[in-house]
Amino acid sequence: MPVTWEECRRRLEKAALILNREEPVAVQGPISVGIDLGTADVVLMVLDAAGEPVAAFLEWAEVVRDGVVVDYPGAIDIVRDLTAKASRRIGREITRAATSFPPGTDPKLSTNILEAAWLEVSGVLDEPSCVARLLELDKAAVVDIGGGTTGTAVVQGGKVVFSADEPTGGRHVSLVLAGHYDISFDEAEKLKRTPGNREILSLVRPTIQRVGDIVARHIRGHDVERIILSGGTCCLAGVADVLAAELGLPVTLPSQPLLLTPLAIAALAGDGI
Ligand SMILES: Nc1ncnc2c1ncn2[C@@H]1O[C@H](COP(=O)(O)OP(=O)(O)OP(=O)(O)O)[C@@H](O)[C@H]1O
Numbered sequence: 009m010p011v012t013w014e015e016c017r018r019r020l021e022k023a024a025l026i027l028n029r030e031e032p033v034a035v036q037g038p039i040s041v042g043i044d045l046g047t048a049d050v051v052l053m054v055l056d057a058a059g060e061p062v063a064a065f066l067e068w069a070e071v072v073r074d075g076v077v078v079d080y081p082g083a084i085d086i087v088r089d090l091t092a093k094a095s096r097r098i099g100r101e102i103t104r105a106a107t108s109f110p111p112g113t114d115p116k117l118s119t120n121i122l123e124a125a126w127l128e129v130s131g132v133l134d135e136p137s138c139v140a141r142l143l144e145l146d147k148a149a150v151v152d153i154g155g156g157t158t159g160t161a162v163v164q165g166g167k168v169v170f171s172a173d174e175p176t177g178g179r180h181v182s183l184v185l186a187g188h189y190d191i192s193f194d195e196a197e198k199l200k201r202t203p204g205n206r207e208i209l210s211l212v213r214p215t216i217q218r219v220g221d222i223v224a225r226h227i228r229g230h231d232v233e234r235i236i237l238s239g240g241t242c243c244l245a246g247v248a249d250v251l252a253a254e255l256g257l258p259v260t261l262p263s264q265p266l267l268l269t270p271l272a273i274a275a276l277a278g279d280g281i
């Protein structure tokens with residue numbers, strides 16, 4: 009069942025509040041679990057029967073890059089670890105979860121990891137399409153700008169009619185900063201996340217404009233009147249404005265860009281796909 013933008017925002021705030029919180033909570037009724045195996049991080053989220061987040065765990069790890077698993081055993085260990093943490097928090101064994109993949113890549117890369125971590129796969133759908141499914145949308149495109157890739161799903165009358173992905177994301181933003189300041193990639197990542205540094209946006213504007221070009225290509229020929237953003241790279245102040253100017257369309261930024269795709273994947277499990 010799709011939710012309104014207001015309801016989605018409320019759930020995102022709840023997820024942010026409980027992120028990486030291990031203290032036990034009582035959860036009644038069926039649960040749905042989603043696991044987002046990203047380029048920059050792995051996120052596991054558990055929703056209760058009402059779709060309310062009850063557990064959310066994020067671990068920064070580079071186990072997947074652009075739809076390719078670069079550290080298979082590492083990915084399995086993280087999924088097992090996050091599953092164990094979430095199980096302890098909700099006092100219930102987690103045996104099933106939904107997962108996702110960048111459009112155009114092989115879903116098996118993600119589903120194999122869940123299965124190796126002893127989880128039954130309860131649903132699998134590409135990343136921006138998960139977000140598109142969660143929200144009530146028409147003539148819109150969901151754009152997920154993650155660590156490694158930018159994925160787009162075009163929605164007409166609530167249905168995804170097109171999805172595609174290209175390897176440009178937050179990694180490329182950090183590489184530009186690392187090159188400019190002559191610092192390591194990790195230092196550039198930290199710098200990028202420092203709030204209120206407007207110089208960063210001016211330096212990485214061409215990279216964000218390239219993302220805009222990618223999205224423009226993805227939506228060409230489709231009836232798109234607005235853009236919904238997801239993905240951690242949208243945390244960078246000013247990204248939405250640059251994209252709105254590039255695309256000439258209104259752009260909606262969620263309050264917790266890092267958590268929208270994981271929330272949508274967990275909701276997918278609840279829909280029994
Ligand atoms: N506050 C912040 N400001 C700027 N960038 C941020 C911030 N927080 C996270 N990021 C960036 O967001 C990216 C991670 O986002 P996300 O979790 O959506 O990606 P992912 O799902 O791991 O990757 P992908 O979807 O490409 O496989 C990283 O590049 C990270 O540096």
Ligand SMILES: [Mg+2]
Nearest residue numbers: 046135154269
């Ligand atoms: Mg992602």
